[in-house]
Amino acid sequence: MKKSKLLGSVGVVTAAALALVACGKSGNDNSGANDAKKFPAATPKKAAKQGGTVNVALESDTPFTGIFSDELQTVSSDSAAAAPGNESLFDTDDHYKINNKGAATMKLDRANKTVTITVKKGVKWADGKQVNAKDLEYPYEILANKKTQAQRYSSQLEEIEGMKEYHEGKANKISGIEMPDGENGRTIVIHFKEMKPGMYYSGNGYFREAAAPYHYLKDIPFNKLQSSDQIRKRPLTFGPFKVSKIVRGQSVTYVPNKYYWRGKPKLNKVTVQVVSPNSASQAIKSHKFDIAQVINSQWNQVKDTKSVNFVAQIPLSYNYLAFKVGKWDAKKGVNVMDKSSKMNNKSLRQAIAYGMNVAAVDKRYTQGLSFPVKTLIPAQFGDYHDSSVKGYSYNLKKANQILDKASYKKKGKWRVQPNGKPLKIKLLAMSGNSTQEPIIQNYIQQWHKLGLNVSLTGGRLTEANSFYDKVQNDDPSVDMFLAGWNLASEPSQASMYGETSPMNYSRFVTSKNNKLLDEMDSQKSFNHKYRVDKFHEWQQYMNDEAYVVPTSNAYTVTAVNNKITGFSTKPSQNNNGHQLWYQVGYAK
Incomplete structure (x- = not known):
């Protein structure tokens, strides 16, 4: 495991x-x-x-x-x-450090406590639709909504502003994930309570490295998703x-x-x-x-x-x-x-x-x-x-x-x-x-x-x-x-x-x-x-x-x-x- x-x-x-x-x-x-x-x-x-x-x-x-x-x-x-069908958003070097060669880029701002993820233009789902900001944000909803019964939700994700409130059903959206260019843009900005040293590396658990096709999944209730x-x-x-x-x-x-x-x-x-x-x-x-x-x-x-x-x-x-x-x-x-x-x-x-x-x-x-x-x-x-x-x-x-x-x-x-x-x-x-x-x-x-x-x-x-x-x-x-x-x-x-x-x-x-x-x-x-x-x-x-x-x-x-x-x-x-x-x- x-x-x-x-x-x-x-x-x-x-x-x-x-x-x-x-x-x-x-x-x-x-x-x-x-x-x-x-x-x-x-x-x-x-x-x-x-x-x-x-x-x-x-x-x-x-x-x-x-x-x-x-x-x-x-x-x-x-x-x-x-x-064979899956691909992570990020490529890494041989020491697992995230670089910008993959499908998306990652920028970490310690002063403002943000991680900015931008998917590259031309990264498309197999139905031809561009991967967009909502596709980057949706995995957090899937993980944090208790109705999905996702085993991989963890306390690390609660470093994101508003994640705990969403997970507990006290908020209907995750306040700490911003889409500056809207859902159809290609960028999300994640606001953290605290920055962590592991964030430079793949597998850190504080932000997701996968996208989920919102346009394809949005009509499925969370409790039926799995x-x-x-x-x-x-x-x-x-x-x-x-x-x-x-x-x-x-x-x-x-x-x-x-x-x-x-x-x-x-x-x-x-x-x-x-x-x-x-x-x-x-x-x-x-x-x-x-x-x-x-x-x-x-x-x-x-x-x-x-x-x-x-x-x-x-x-x-x-x-x-x-x-x-x-x-x-x-x-x-x-x-x-x-x-x-x-x-x-x-x-x-x-x-x-x-x-x-x-x-x-x-x-x-x-x-x-x-x-x-x-x-x-x-x-x-x-x-x-x-x-x-x-x-x-x-x-x-x-x-x-x-x-x-x-x-x-x-x-x-x-x-x-x-x-x-x-x-x-x-x-x-x-x-x-x-x-x-x-x-x-x-x-x-x-x-x-x-x-x-x-x-x-x-x-x-x-x-x-x-x-x-x-x-x-x-x-x-x-x-x-x-x-x-x-x-x-x-x-x-x-x-x-x-x-x-x-x-x-x-x-x-x-x-x-x-x-x-x-x-x-x-x-x-x-x-x-x-x-x-x-x-x-x-x-x-x-x-x-x-x-x-x-x-x-x-x-x-x-x-x-x-x-x-x-x-x-x-x-x-x-x-x-x-x-x-x-x-x-x-x-x-």
């Missing part, structure tokens, strides 16, 4: 768990990781010819939800299905391709958007199709797809495949274990921690974390293409990443000592709570490829060695859509869950772990966490050293409290037909986390 990657500024949920939508250098020096380090970040540069069809594999053991809206999506499979045909069956985009056909939950076919502002894309057609992760290696070996992500546990099966280029990156993401310690109060728009929750004991959480043999699992099941991570801020964020965080490496002796000291005494086979009551812990984990079951059962076995009575929610791995539903709605049958974030490219943590963030799925709230999140995005944090210090302090705090424990990240390896050029994983060649599809084509 881009920090999303739950989505966008936040993140989307991955198949390892909740993939919004990262991680440090590999601690393993095994052959798999070394192989990946040799991989290029892009296909060889060649001149591309016009024409051709590219088939893309979307690896998922469940249908994609089919929400083709940047504001309403919460899962990475929807984001991937929508990618289920509407305009979102599910006939989405309208301004990217290089437009949707020509959707087979619900299974495939999307794209053809060129003849109004695309950068010119005609190279390809005639792009098809994105769901394939089971268990079939992925066979699909790659048989060249069924031109672009397919390698399932890391299947690397040895595919690494010798002919006529493909393997392109790799370490994505901005991580998998994690989280503990449910409260509930989301939808009326008040806050997370409410339950002090008496059985998982609201730091010693119990720390012991459970020490009971996970993550490094051994990564080595055995992913040929070293996955690797343990110790902190919630990945190494790609440079000096914001605190390499001194110790994390939780496998240590059953230490885990037992912690439990003994905290009075989790054994009664027979299992430990009981300090108050003497039985301790039963339900783990929610998502179904996935063929290695998911043995990996999860292995972790449960380690916890059993500690005398902890851990079992799967429902007695089995949970299908993806049901998994998200249980996590988001605080299902009482979930005490802890294994998930993953795809992160936004600006490292602020408020949208994932803030008191008013619906995506703080652990539901922990502390005054110390609130204080640190505020400080890392404060005026003082325009001073880089101050901001770095606060990020380090927060990582140490989160490591100690262990409400959310990072487990691993993995190289993302993609098998690309060796006749294709223009495919790249570099931030400057991607757009809001997705391939810039207009430049992909077949080499001449």
